[in-house]
Amino acid sequence: MYTLIGTVKSRAVRPLWLLEELGVDFEHIAANPHTEQVTAVSPSGKIPVLIAEGRAIADSTAILTFLADRHGSFTFPAGTLERAEQDSLTHRVLDELDSVLWTAARYSFILPEEMRVPAIKEPLKIEFAASLARLSERLGDGPFLMGETMTIADIIAVHCGSWAVTAKFPLEDRRFRDYMDRLRDRPAFQRAAAR
Numbered sequence: 001m002y003t004l005i006g007t008v009k010s011r012a013v014r015p016l017w018l019l020e021e022l023g024v025d026f027e028h029i030a031a032n033p034h035t036e037q038v039t040a041v042s043p044s045g046k047i048p049v050l051i052a053e054g055r056a057i058a059d060s061t062a063i064l065t066f067l068a069d070r071h072g073s074f075t076f077p078a079g080t081l082e083r084a085e086q087d088s089l090t091h092r093v094l095d096e097l098d099s100v101l102w103t104a105a106r107y108s109f110i111l112p113e114e115m116r117v118p119a120i121k122e123p124l125k126i127e128f129a130a131s132l133a134r135l136s137e138r139l140g141d142g143p144f145l146m147g148e149t150m151t152i153a154d155i156i157a158v159h160c161g162s163w164a165v166t167a168k169f170p171l172e173d174r175r176f177r178d179y180m181d182r183l184r185d186r187p188a189f190q191r192a193a194a195r
Helices: 013-022 060-071 079-108 118-139 153-168 175-186 189-194
Strands: 004-005 027-029 049-052 055-056
Touching: 004 013, 013 153, 013 189, 049 060, 055 060, 060 153, 079 118, 079 153, 079 189, 118 153, 118 175, 153 175, 175 189
Parallel strands: 004 027
Antiparallel strands: 004 049, 049 055
């Protein structure tokens, strides 16, 4: 059995969603970053953290990759060209969407007030919209980024889309919004979001 530590209003929703999709038993501890529950297993204090066989795995993408590989689902086999393409998409979403949203959050409200740069958010919105448009082209006629197969890249992309809405970033690309809505309608996502 797994234990996942982290609140649903964080990147912890990503592995929560995958755990729900996989239908495996797990315990969820909805702890905030830097709390005693988190620092006891992860010195950085960051969430999410997955406990598997007594070992802590930090970072949402590392957790997703571990779970997908271990259960042989929501991923292509390591060493295949499809896996290389999936990994490329995963890193692209992290680089072009996730990092932009995280930069906006840090400089808007996370850093100490004297270090904040609220004006940075506007150019980041433009960068985000351009990256999202390029990613949306990837969808083509398929239901997922990898065509007919849902992968961890989809989980990260949809979470970034949800995060963008919360952060008041433009999400005007209709194809991406439809894709995001479709995946957020999945029962596993609904169960994860309700935690």
